Amino acid sequence: MTLLTHEDYKAIAANLSFPTGAFIDGAFRPAMSGATYDTVNPATGAVLAKVAACDVLDVDFAVAKARDAFEDGRWSKLPPGSRKAVLIKLAKLITRNARELAVLESLDSGKTIYDCETVDVPETIHVIKWHAELIDKIYDQVSPASDNHIAMVVREPVGVVGLVLPWNFPLLMLAWKIGPALAAGCSVVLKPALETPLTALRIAELAMEAGLPAGVLNVVPGGGAEVGEPIGRHMDIDAVSFTGSTATGRRFLRYAAESNLKEVTLEMGGKNPAVVLDDAENLDRVAAHIVNGAFWNMGENCSAASRLIVQRGVKEKLLAKILAHAREWPMGDPLDPVNRVGALVSKAHFDKVASYLTTGPKVLMGGTAEAGFVAPTILDITDRAAKQVREEIFGPVLSVLTVESFDEAIALANDTEYGLAASIFTANVKRALRGARAIRAGTVTVNSFGEGDITTPFGGFKHSGFGGRDNGIHAHDQYTQLKTIWVDLSDDAGEEVA
Numbered sequence: 001m002t003l004l005t006h007e008d009y010k011a012i013a014a015n016l017s018f019p020t021g022a023f024i025d026g027a028f029r030p031a032m033s034g035a036t037y038d039t040v041n042p043a044t045g046a047v048l049a050k051v052a053a054c055d056v057l058d059v060d061f062a063v064a065k066a067r068d069a070f071e072d073g074r075w076s077k078l079p080p081g082s083r084k085a086v087l088i089k090l091a092k093l094i095t096r097n098a099r100e101l102a103v104l105e106s107l108d109s110g111k112t113i114y115d116c117e118t119v120d121v122p123e124t125i126h127v128i129k130w131h132a133e134l135i136d137k138i139y140d141q142v143s144p145a146s147d148n149h150i151a152m153v154v155r156e157p158v159g160v161v162g163l164v165l166p167w168n169f170p171l172l173m174l175a176w177k178i179g180p181a182l183a184a185g186c187s188v189v190l191k192p193a194l195e196t197p198l199t200a201l202r203i204a205e206l207a208m209e210a211g212l213p214a215g216v217l218n219v220v221p222g223g224g225a226e227v228g229e230p231i232g233r234h235m236d237i238d239a240v241s242f243t244g245s246t247a248t249g250r251r252f253l254r255y256a257a258e259s260n261l262k263e264v265t266l267e268m269g270g271k272n273p274a275v276v277l278d279d280a281e282n283l284d285r286v287a288a289h290i291v292n293g294a295f296w297n298m299g300e301n302c303s304a305a306s307r308l309i310v311q312r313g314v315k316e317k318l319l320a321k322i323l324a325h326a327r328e329w330p331m332g333d334p335l336d337p338v339n340r341v342g343a344l345v346s347k348a349h350f351d352k353v354a355s356y357l358t359t360g361p362k363v364l365m366g367g368t369a370e371a372g373f374v375a376p377t378i379l380d381i382t383d384r385a386a387k388q389v390r391e392e393i394f395g396p397v398l399s400v401l402t403v404e405s406f407d408e409a410i411a412l413a414n415d416t417e418y419g420l421a422a423s424i425f426t427a428n429v430k431r432a433l434r435g436a437r438a439i440r441a442g443t444v445t446v447n448s449f450g451e452g453d454i455t456t457p458f459g460g461f462k463h464s465g466f467g468g469r470d471n472g473i474h475a476h477d478q479y480t481q482l483k484t485i486w487v488d489l490s491d492d493a494g495e496e497v498a
């Protein structure tokens with residue numbers, strides 16, 4: 001991807017056009033109430049658009065249309081190869097509109113155009129293609145039943161699914177969820193985050209152009225209470241897949257329990273440790289991983305490296321390298337491709353992150369926050385009960401904790417309610433594997449920091465995750481259910497099925 005100049009991106013931004021209505025049953029519509037809300041560019045405070053502010057009536061309508069589509073089989077009963085063809089076409093249309101989508105994503109979320117162009121949009125395309133390519137290659141199974149029977153274990157789409165998205169990766173989280181859901185044959189009612197509805201609406205438009213039948217993908221923008229809760233409580237939604245905070249995730253379990261016991265998958269917060277032991281090799285590379293893990297996407301990342309747990313012997317050398325790398329992360333206008341740190345998503349979130357900078361720990365770097373932007377911040381902390389150590393900040397703030405031994409490092413890594421991602425840096429393969437096994441997290445990386453790729457399942461232990469996984473073949477478990485079909489092959493009508 002060749003990046004443009006700042007001036008070019010500003011020119012594209014000035015000429016963008018995009019839909020702002022709810023997308024239900026193949027058409028853009030105003031909210032039934034007629035209400036709208038402002039979606040804002042967090043880097044400037046400028047209103048980008050007035051978007052339909054939907055509520056329970058729009059959700060009911062979208063679910064009814066999704067149910068019609070599911071039951072008449074216009075998508076759910078297509079051969080997998082036909083669904084694949086439409087999704088591949090969608091991926092191609094996203095590719096054709098990649099630049100415009102990258103700019104829209106950057107404007108609506110504050111993410112840097114650099115990341116949108118090099119990660120968010122290409123990964124979105126890759127994820128949709130990957131699930132499309134997978135779906136006509138998954139076989140059902142025949143069980144090892146007796147000779148007189150055939151027992152088939154088949155996967156069926158779960159039905160109408162509610163997908164509730166966060167604002168930190170609006171396009172990519174959409175892809176993580178609609179990729180497998182649509183490939184499996186489900187109908188979708190999708191709620192983008194209130195803060196970042198625009199790219200989801202544009203994707204709905206492209207999906208229609210790709211030939212996705214009406215009613216199969218519905219996008220209902222609006223607030224958590226107004227749209228998210230009605231999705232969670234709907235009696236005709238079969239499954240919900242949610243990414244966001246642990247507090248809201250808990251609500252979805254309650255909604256399901258108090259409605260139709262829909263299946264619930266939750267991908268929630270993290271307070272992810274990066275453990276660096278005395279024997280870690282190539283400290284420059286370790287530092288680069290940690291800086292990337294902590295500050296990429298402004299730390300607005302559930303798998304961000306937010307706690308550096310470093311053994312005392314290597315601390316001073318490592319911190320010097322971390323500070324050097326972190327200084328290479330310029331902050332500023334997200335549309336300027338030289339910047340690696342953009343604006344936080346909203347004023348409310350900015351205020352939350354800024355509140356962690358005010359008291360307590362020794363500031364090694366940063367510690368400043370102004371007009372939507374928080375400087376990459378490194379805090380040296382001795383108080384292990386400090387809020388910066390215990391709470392998910394979701395901003396560019398790295399807390400440094402010093403330990404004396406491997407055992408202390410692992411114990412501290414696990415001293416959190418979360419269990420999403422972790423990493424361990426060491427040259428000792430036994431300690432690497434013992435550490436990886438002992439840390440309670442859904443993903444542990446050795447000598448790097450990352451969350452893997454589309455081929456591996458992503459999700460968390462403890463308060464970070466519940467139910468299924470996003471990504472990999474495992475993601476399809478969320479959107480399908482297993483049915484066993486027994487066929488009696490015996491001539492003897494009286495024989496009993498075991």
Ligand SMILES: NC(=O)C1=CN([C@@H]2O[C@H](COP(=O)(O)OP(=O)(O)OC[C@H]3O[C@@H](n4cnc5c(N)ncnc54)[C@H](O)[C@@H]3O)[C@@H](O)[C@H]2O)C=CC1
Pocket residue numbers: 164165166167168191192193194222223224225227228229232243244245246248249251267268269270301302349352392393394
């Ligand atoms: N795991 C992750 O990737 C994310 C974690 N977070 C964490 O959550 C914190 C708060 O951010 P929020 O945007 O408030 O997250 P949130 O969990 O409230 O929002 C996620 C989604 O849930 C919806 N929602 C909100 N309240 C709801 C309700 N009562 N019922 C149903 N749906 C509801 C939102 O509109 C959004 O679509 C962040 O500071 C961060 O710590 C936020 C976004 C993503």
Ligand code: BAL
Pocket residue numbers: 166168169173243300301302303451
């Ligand atoms: N790290 C991708 C998932 C998330 O932050 O929401």
